[in-house]
Amino acid sequence: MPSLTQSNIGGPPPIDPLLPPGGSGDGGGGSPNDGSTRAASMTAIAVVMCASVMTFGAFLSAMAIRRGLNNDWHKLPLPKILWYNTVALLLSSVLLDLARRKLRQNKRHLFNPLWTAGTVLGTLFLVGQFIAWDQLAGHGFYLAGNPSSAFFFVFTWAHAAHVVGALLAVYYVEFLGLKYELGTRGRTWVAASTLFWHFLDILWLGILALFVYWA
Amino acid sequence: MKTSLTHHRTVARLYFWLSLGSVLLGLLLSLVMRFHLVYPATSVKLFHLLWPRQAQGGVMTPELYLSLLTLHGTVMVFFVLTLAPVNAFGNLMLPRQLGAEHMAFPRLNLLSFWVSLASFFLLLASVMTEDGGPLSGWTAYPPLSALGAITGPGEGLGQTLWFFSIAVFCIGALLSSINVIATVIDVRSPDMPLMKMPLAAWNWFLTAILSLLSFPVLLAAGLLILLDRLAGTSFFIPTGLLIADFKSTHTGGTPLLWQHLFWFFGHPEVYIAILPGMGIVSTVISAFSGRRIFGRRAMIFATMSIALLGLLVWGHHMFTSGLNPWSAITFSILTMAIGAPSAVKTFNWLATLWLARGNLRLTTPMLFALGFVSIFVTGGLSGLFLGQPNLDAYFHDTYFVVAHFHIIMGIAALFGIFAGTFYWFPLLFGKMLNETLGKVHFYLTFILAYATFLPMHFAGFAGNPRRYADFTSFEFLSPLMPLQKAITHSAFALAAVQLIFLFNLAWTLWRGAPAPENPWSLEPATASDPDNGETY
Numbered sequence: 001m002p003s004l005t006q007s008n009i010g011g012p013p014p015i016d017p018l019l020p021p022g023g024s025g026d027g028g029g030g031s032p033n034d035g036s037t038r039a040a041s042m043t044a045i046a047v048v049m050c051a052s053v054m055t056f057g058a059f060l061s062a063m064a065i066r067r068g069l070n071n072d073w074h075k076l077p078l079p080k081i082l083w084y085n086t087v088a089l090l091l092s093s094v095l096l097d098l099a100r101r102k103l104r105q106n107k108r109h110l111f112n113p114l115w116t117a118g119t120v121l122g123t124l125f126l127v128g129q130f131i132a133w134d135q136l137a138g139h140g141f142y143l144a145g146n147p148s149s150a151f152f153f154v155f156t157w158a159h160a161a162h163v164v165g166a167l168l169a170v171y172y173v174e175f176l177g178l179k180y181e182l183g184t185r186g187r188t189w190v191a192a193s194t195l196f197w198h199f200l201d202i203l204w205l206g207i208l209a210l211f212v213y214w215a
Numbered sequence: 216m217k218t219s220l221t222h223h224r225t226v227a228r229l230y231f232w233l234s235l236g237s238v239l240l241g242l243l244l245s246l247v248m249r250f251h252l253v254y255p256a257t258s259v260k261l262f263h264l265l266w267p268r269q270a271q272g273g274v275m276t277p278e279l280y281l282s283l284l285t286l287h288g289t290v291m292v293f294f295v296l297t298l299a300p301v302n303a304f305g306n307l308m309l310p311r312q313l314g315a316e317h318m319a320f321p322r323l324n325l326l327s328f329w330v331s332l333a334s335f336f337l338l339l340a341s342v343m344t345e346d347g348g349p350l351s352g353w354t355a356y357p358p359l360s361a362l363g364a365i366t367g368p369g370e371g372l373g374q375t376l377w378f379f380s381i382a383v384f385c386i387g388a389l390l391s392s393i394n395v396i397a398t399v400i401d402v403r404s405p406d407m408p409l410m411k412m413p414l415a416a417w418n419w420f421l422t423a424i425l426s427l428l429s430f431p432v433l434l435a436a437g438l439l440i441l442l443d444r445l446a447g448t449s450f451f452i453p454t455g456l457l458i459a460d461f462k463s464t465h466t467g468g469t470p471l472l473w474q475h476l477f478w479f480f481g482h483p484e485v486y487i488a489i490l491p492g493m494g495i496v497s498t499v500i501s502a503f504s505g506r507r508i509f510g511r512r513a514m515i516f517a518t519m520s521i522a523l524l525g526l527l528v529w530g531h532h533m534f535t536s537g538l539n540p541w542s543a544i545t546f547s548i549l550t551m552a553i554g555a556p557s558a559v560k561t562f563n564w565l566a567t568l569w570l571a572r573g574n575l576r577l578t579t580p581m582l583f584a585l586g587f588v589s590i591f592v593t594g595g596l597s598g599l600f601l602g603q604p605n606l607d608a609y610f611h612d613t614y615f616v617v618a619h620f621h622i623i624m625g626i627a628a629l630f631g632i633f634a635g636t637f638y639w640f641p642l643l644f645g646k647m648l649n650e651t652l653g654k655v656h657f658y659l660t661f662i663l664a665y666a667t668f669l670p671m672h673f674a675g676f677a678g679n680p681r682r683y684a685d686f687t688s689f690e691f692l693s694p695l696m697p698l699q700k701a702i703t704h705s706a707f708a709l710a711a712v713q714l715i716f717l718f719n720l721a722w723t724l725w726r727g728a729p730a731p732e733n734p735w736s737l738e739p740a741t742a743s744d745p746d747n748g749e750t751y
Contacts, residue, residue: 044323047397054428066472143446144447
């Protein structure tokens with residue numbers, strides 16, 4: 001039996017032989033022995049998503065219990081900007097995914113503009129969230145006081161923390177893309193960060209629905 | 216051979232040393248507490264030197280006792296029982312058992328260690344505040360843990376730092392889970408279907424899944440309680456709480472919410488501590504009985520059942536908290552159900568031993584594995600008492616619970632850790648621990664562990680409450696003092712015996728000869744032995 005090594009049991013994904021190393025002329029293929037592979041990276045992202053679901057699930061169950069305890073729960077008037085933020089987030093998700101698809105179709109020249117536009121919109125979402133929190137505070141809704149505003153801040157801060165983490169990855173891809181260094185590893189970053197960004201969409205829509213219809 | 220810092224064996228060693236340092240700290244704390252319990256008025260100069268404010272004149276205050284209890288529980292549960300079984304031995308063996316060279320993410324692996332170390336230092340910082348360490352135990356029940364310094368010395372900054380430490384630990388545990396799960400799923404040899412995966416690898420894998428599902432809930436609960444403490448929210452603090460002369464301004468929360476969230480993490484944590492030990496025991500029994508584990512497939516399904524049921528029984532920690540009786544019955548039935556897969560595992564270990572009788576090799580790791588089986592059965596049996604709401608109503612706040620969880624979670628898991636340490640020491644450090652010293656260490660530890668923790672059941676039967684810093688003020692407890700003194704003496708002897716292990720460890724690392732190629736003289740592995748086929 002041949003000896004089992006990292007490279008023959010789960011190394012980097014096969015590269016299209018018609019393309020130079022790294023694909024589409026980009027360098028930065030990554031070391032074949034660094035242990036991480038595309039499949040492992042996608043599994044890791046799935047595991048992170050499970051952890052996030054459990055965290056938000058814990059917040060949700062806390063909210064369900066806290067809401068039923070007392071009559072001090074008052075519905076929160078949601079700032080309008082949240083709807084614009086939602087559009088920005090969803091659109092950024094579409095653009096990042098389009099960029100990923102174009103890269104896979106070897107339309108490398110379309111990747112950078114699409115990814116950059118997605119990154120800008122993602123950043124705008126975060127800025128919009130800051131404005132929403134500021135508007136709520138301006139109307140007297142703080143973390144302490146009304147429990148529904150407390151949970152709103154908890155949910156949206158936790159979601160924003162996830163967005164910040166995802167944006168770091170998105171900006172890293174942006175950096176690699178602009179330097180034309182989207183090699184094998186860079187493409188793994190593209191796939192993983194896009195998948196996580198979609199997850200953040202679903203998470204956000206869930207949070208928004210929660211506060212529009214229930215909280 | 217020089218290896219990089221991200222090499223899985225190097226990371227395994229780092230975790231091993233962190234856990235060893237933690238277990239020694241936890242052990243010393245337990246000795247100080249046991250001494251205080253039976254000689255509460257005796258002045259000890261060392262106490263005064265260590266804690267000049269809280270042990271003036273060498274006599275410990277009840278608050279100091281509670282802060283030591285908190286630190287002991289936290290260090291042992293998180294930094295010993297969580298880190299050593301998975302992060303030390305899993306890192307060492309998982310890639311090897313799966314036919315891989317690395318963990319899936321070597322740098323992330325090292326990062327998870329540094330995060331755990333940062334959490335450890337935060338924990339140490341929590342007891343070094345001006346007012347002392349937090350008092351609320353490793354379960355940190357609100358409202359006392361949520362209200363700040365008003366509830367006692369150490370409950371201010373100390374308790375805040377404690378919660379930060381736990382939040383950081385959760386992140387480290389999640390990073391580690393990512394690595395274990397991705398390694399098993401994606402870095403495993405393609406020639407190894409899941410059902411052929413070694414039992415130890417199965418146990419590490421399922422432990423990582425349990426960590427993944429439970430630590431985020433603790434993290435969420437920790438963040439909410441930090442907001443209660445620092446930002447004036449009321450998630451866990453009820454309306455109109457009066458403490459001493461202080462009336463809390465918080466309104467509308469409930470401490471029960473913390474208990475649900477905490478124990479949703481806390482009960483799986485028991486299995487996070489014990490499942491890897493079961494995997495190590497299966498490996499060791501298979502190696503030294505010279506045959507594959509009886510009913511291997513059943514072992515895998517039993518482990519899965521234990522992990523699944525472990526996620527559904529958190530309510531049995533809350534029988535005395537005022538649960539709906541129907542909830543209590545449901546949690547009780549599910550708790551009892553864990554006995555079935557546990558019995559399957561025990562039967563299969565015993566059947567393996569029975570079928571291999573005559574060929575058994577009683578090496579030190581094998582002795583610790585057999586000790587594990589004994590301790591696991593003993594601790595499991597007392598669990599049957601506590602799983603019944605009516606019995607738990609009596610036992611819950613007594614030493615019966617202290618005995619139960621120290622045996623099933625502490626001693627059993629530590630025996631698994633010792634079995635792994637002796638068995639895999641040649642792979643961990645390239646040397647072989649002394650067998651004679653190892654056997655002496657085992658026999659004395661086995662006898663003294665029972666001598667320390669079995670009598671605690673009797674103290675529990677007699678209604679001896681736990682968490683009390685001093686029993687002498689209660690007349691009804693005076694007949695139990697001889698028993699408590701015997702427990703303390705046994706605990707000191709048990710701790711002293713560990714010096715044999717420390718000497719063995721130090722001597723082997725300092726002067727020990729390199730381990731031979733096949734350190735345990737195992738027969739050449741065959742395809743029918745998936746548990747040891749690729750490891751030695």
